[in-house]
Amino acid sequence: xxxxxxxxxxxxxxxDADAFYEVQADVGSLTLITAWSNNDASYRDEYxxxxxxxxxxxxxxxxKKYKKEAKKLLxxxxxxxxx
Numbered sequence: 001x002x003x004x005x006x007x008x009x010x011x012x013x014x015x016d017a018d019a020f021y022e023v024q025a026d027v028g029s030l031t032l033i034t035a036w037s038n039n040d041a042s043y044r045d046e047y048x049x050x051x052x053x054x055x056x057x058x059x060x061x062x063x064k065k066y067k068k069e070a071k072k073l074l075x076x077x078x079x080x081x082x083x
Contacts, residue, residue: 004033005062006043007070013082018043019074021062030066032073 002022009017016038022031045059052059062070075082 001056001058003058003060005066006045006059007062007067008038008043009071009074011071013080014071014074014078015039017074019070020059021066021070021073023063023066030069030073032070032077035074035077 005021005023007019007021009015009019017035018038018041019035020033020043022033023029024031049059072082
């Protein structure tokens with residue numbers, strides 16, 4: 001089963017957003033898969049987990065050690081220069 005990670009952001013830089021990431025286990029690098037503003041939609045595990053399971057994907061919370069990098073990747077996707 002493939003594992004992807006979800007992170008919820010709520011701050012002045014990004015606003016409210018959900019983002020999905022993959023960690024390349026062999027090198028430990030983080031890849032942003034997709035994200036959206038919570039003004040448009042909100043990830044709800046209780047509704048989406050069965051779909052992901054059917055597709056062979058397990059969704060877990062993003063490990064804390066990746067949170068700073070995750071924020072930078074999302075900012076870059078949205079055209080923001082976050083340090």
